[in-house]
Amino acid sequence: MNTVTNESVTNESVTNESVTNEQENPMSMTEPATTSIESSAPSPIYALQAVIREYQQKNRNVRALAGVDLEIREGEFVTIQGPTGGGKSTLLQMLGALDRPTSGVVKLGEVDLAKASNATLGHVRATEVGFVFQGFNLIPTLTAHENVDMGLEPLGLSGTDRHSRVAEALAQVGLAERADHLPGELSGGQQQRVAIARAIAKRPRVLLADEPTGNLDEHMRDEILELLEGLNRDGLTLIVVTHDSAVARRAHRRLRLEKGSVREI
Amino acid sequence: MYWTYLRRELAGRKKQTIIVAVGLAVAIALVIVVNALSAGVRDAQAQALESVYGVGTDLTVTGAAAEPGEGGGQRFEFDSEAGETTDGTTSVSQSRLTADFMRGTLDASTVESVASLDGVAAASGALSLTNITFSGEMPDRSQMQQGGPGESGEPPAGGPDGAGGSAFDLDSFTVLGIDPDDTAVGPLSAVEVSEGRALAAGDAGELVAVVDASYATTNEISVGDTIDVGGSEVEVVGLIASTSSDADTAANVYIPLDVAQSLAGLDDVVSTVYVQATSANQIDAVQAEIEDSVAGATVSSQSDLASTVSSSLASASSLITNLGTWLSILVLAVALALAVLFTISGVTRRTREFGTLKAIGWSNGRVVGQVAGESVIQGLIGGAIGLAVGLAGIWIINLISPTISSTAASTGQAGPGQGGGPMGGGFGGMAQQAADVVLHAPITLWVVAAAVGIAIAGGLIAGAFGGWRAARLSPAEALRSVG
Numbered sequence: 111m112n113t114v115t116n117e118s119v120t121n122e123s124v125t126n127e128s129v130t131n132e133q134e135n136p137m138s139m140t141e142p143a144t145t146s147i148e149s150s151a152p153s154p155i156y157a158l159q160a161v162i163r164e165y166q167q168k169n170r171n172v173r174a175l176a177g178v179d180l181e182i183r184e185g186e187f188v189t190i191q192g193p194t195g196g197g198k199s200t201l202l203q204m205l206g207a208l209d210r211p212t213s214g215v216v217k218l219g220e221v222d223l224a225k226a227s228n229a230t231l232g233h234v235r236a237t238e239v240g241f242v243f244q245g246f247n248l249i250p251t252l253t254a255h256e257n258v259d260m261g262l263e264p265l266g267l268s269g270t271d272r273h274s275r276v277a278e279a280l281a282q283v284g285l286a287e288r289a290d291h292l293p294g295e296l297s298g299g300q301q302q303r304v305a306i307a308r309a310i311a312k313r314p315r316v317l318l319a320d321e322p323t324g325n326l327d328e329h330m331r332d333e334i335l336e337l338l339e340g341l342n343r344d345g346l347t348l349i350v351v352t353h354d355s356a357v358a359r360r361a362h363r364r365l366r367l368e369k370g371s372v373r374e375i
Numbered sequence: 376m377y378w379t380y381l382r383r384e385l386a387g388r389k390k391q392t393i394i395v396a397v398g399l400a401v402a403i404a405l406v407i408v409v410n411a412l413s414a415g416v417r418d419a420q421a422q423a424l425e426s427v428y429g430v431g432t433d434l435t436v437t438g439a440a441a442e443p444g445e446g447g448g449q450r451f452e453f454d455s456e457a458g459e460t461t462d463g464t465t466s467v468s469q470s471r472l473t474a475d476f477m478r479g480t481l482d483a484s485t486v487e488s489v490a491s492l493d494g495v496a497a498a499s500g501a502l503s504l505t506n507i508t509f510s511g512e513m514p515d516r517s518q519m520q521q522g523g524p525g526e527s528g529e530p531p532a533g534g535p536d537g538a539g540g541s542a543f544d545l546d547s548f549t550v551l552g553i554d555p556d557d558t559a560v561g562p563l564s565a566v567e568v569s570e571g572r573a574l575a576a577g578d579a580g581e582l583v584a585v586v587d588a589s590y591a592t593t594n595e596i597s598v599g600d601t602i603d604v605g606g607s608e609v610e611v612v613g614l615i616a617s618t619s620s621d622a623d624t625a626a627n628v629y630i631p632l633d634v635a636q637s638l639a640g641l642d643d644v645v646s647t648v649y650v651q652a653t654s655a656n657q658i659d660a661v662q663a664e665i666e667d668s669v670a671g672a673t674v675s676s677q678s679d680l681a682s683t684v685s686s687s688l689a690s691a692s693s694l695i696t697n698l699g700t701w702l703s704i705l706v707l708a709v710a711l712a713l714a715v716l717f718t719i720s721g722v723t724r725r726t727r728e729f730g731t732l733k734a735i736g737w738s739n740g741r742v743v744g745q746v747a748g749e750s751v752i753q754g755l756i757g758g759a760i761g762l763a764v765g766l767a768g769i770w771i772i773n774l775i776s777p778t779i780s781s782t783a784a785s786t787g788q789a790g791p792g793q794g795g796g797p798m799g800g801g802f803g804g805m806a807q808q809a810a811d812v813v814l815h816a817p818i819t820l821w822v823v824a825a826a827v828g829i830a831i832a833g834g835l836i837a838g839a840f841g842g843w844r845a846a847r848l849s850p851a852e853a854l855r856s857v858g
Contacts, residue, residue: 199854203854228739229738232738235734240735249728251384259376261736263376263741309735312735312736
């Protein structure tokens with residue numbers, strides 16, 4: 111296996127390891143089907159090996175991920191770019207324990223998410239992973255405080271603990287004063303801050319963000335990026351799917367996912 | 376957080392919550408009202424039957440219907456000396472006590488033979504009769520005999536109109552001959568003495584009577600008065616009324632059985648034997664036994680008797696049983712279908728929300744619990760509204776207290792309260808007991824429990840469908856579905 115380290119990512123170093131996949135994957139006829147990328151760190155938070163994800167769409171077999179090998183270290187800020195339909199969201203869902211691969215290994219720490227039970231996946235989502243969505247995905251009938259509290263629901267914390275964690279998370283995103291506001295009473299940037307607070311209140315190991323600034327103007331985008339960078343500086347691993355090169359440029363490491371295959375940029 | 380989320384969601388989807396709750400409320404209110412009315416009609420039927428057959432009567436035995444020409448049908452005959460003549464007008468009055476038209480009778484020994492059967496706790500005989508009084512005025516017949524019409528050339532004279540005409544009245548009332556020593560079973564078991572006294576064992580053979588209180592009021596009869604029964608002066612010793620305030624008693628006048636037989640010229644016969652079984656599960660066996668041992672008799676059980684209650688009471692019963700029940704079921708089904716559809720549609724609309732909740736770690740069970748909880752609360756809101764509306768409906772029904780006429784036919788006695796007028800009761804109400812019964816809709820704990828049960832069940836059914844839908848939701852697909 112050819113190995114591309116984080117320190118020496120070049121287009122030339124990415125080689126095709128799986129020619130056999132080319133004919134099966136209509137999206138990878140001209141691109142390498144499998145890209146192997148490893149970080150040099152000894153204990154990666156994520157370790158993906160030969161991850162394939164296929165699904166049926168209109169009686170057609172679609173290979174969203176075509177044998178991805180990938181390692182992501184604790185504390186990294188990684189962005190994943192690529193064209194629409196390139197498999198970015200599918201990869202993010204694998205990392206977030208929302209989906210299982212058709213084949214391959216997706217390890218989060220010592221847990222292989224590909225083989226884990228539904229209960230284990232649920233536990234991982236509840237404790238290890240925080241999600242931030244492009245559309246914020248807040249519950250419109252609940253206040254900012256209550257929305258953040260929803261993220262703590264599965265942890266079984268006491269009311270006092272939950273309250274203090276919510277207050278702390280809202281303060282961290284600068285919305286302590288807007289805790290009683292409904293999402294409809296907040297700007298897009300503020301709503302995304304609430305979503306980030308909901309994701310970090312549980313104190314996850316990794317924050318997964320799917321186009322977190324996609325619905326925001328430039329000013330709000332920068333606000334959110336500064337917030338995310340701040341969280342990353344505090345040690346939170348950050349994996350962001352984005353179309354926006356301005357966002358990608360601020361990452362430690364940039365990946366491109368195209369036709370089911372990933373490569374460093 | 377569970378309740379906060381639940382409350383906010385229901386408040387945030389007011390239209391859906393209101394539609395589901397109102398749908399269930401209408402269904403529950405209908406079920407409550409229909410059930411209460413049904414119980415009211417059953418009570419009314421029981422009242423109607425009790426007034427005819429008394430309390431505790433399990434079976435009645437009646438003779439086969441008489442052939443035309445048999446039974447009853449006595450003639451009024453006046454000889455030349457009958458009546459009193461004053462000013463050219465002769466006044467005549469005659470009473471006859473007759474068996475009901477077409478009413479068959481049983482030998483009086485039937486009472487003893489039925490009482491001696493296994494499974495029979497008590498038996499009592501009664502003779503159902505009608506007293507008809509023919510009274511009128513006609514021209515002096517002695518004048519008419521002196522010269523026929525046209526012979527003297529004089530126009531007819533005399534009579535109530537002074538021109539030779541006549542005027543007659545027919546007055547009737549129902550009479551029931553009963554064994555004064557045995558009133559535990561039969562019509563007098565469901566009456567109470569409102570004035571004077573009841574018939575007692577010592578009254579056998581005596582010309583004494585007790586009179587239905589409402590009949591007495593209508594005809595201005597008091598205790599101590601005498602009434603003409605079959606041409607004999609009978610002393611009124613008491614007034615009786617039904618223990619049910621809404622029904623009359625079985626007959627207008629009650630006299631000792633032997634006196635009734637004597638006055639009617641029907642020795643040693645009864646028209647009905649009232650039978651009480653030793654236990655409810657003996658009734659069928661006793662019925663079969665009597666049918667075997669008493670040839671030609673008709674043996675009727677309470678259910679047979681219930682079928683004889685006709686008129687608007689029967690119509691009400693039929694309406695409630697058929698239309699009411701089916702309408703309740705239909706509305707309940709529609710309400711449940713609405714609740715299920717709205718819940719499923721709500722889950723579909725909230726795909727992104729539930730996908731997000733699963734993405735942030737909510738278990739399937741927690742999401743299903745949320746959906747089911749919302750549905751159950753919607754059901755309970757509907758149940759509370761339905762209960763309030765249903766109870767209000769019952770309150771209105773009881774406030775209006777609709778009167779329903781009932782007629783117990785076939786095996787019963789002549790109608791009380793129908794006498795007094797020409798051709799009333801004894802003919803028109805032949806072998807029937809007509810009474811107006813006030814319809815009450817009782818509120819029972821069972822009805823309230825059923826309403827709450829339906830509300831919870833409705834919510835659970837809708838929640839089960841919605842929860843099943845939510846549980847099947849893959850978080851990845853749910854999030855993918857929103858782009």
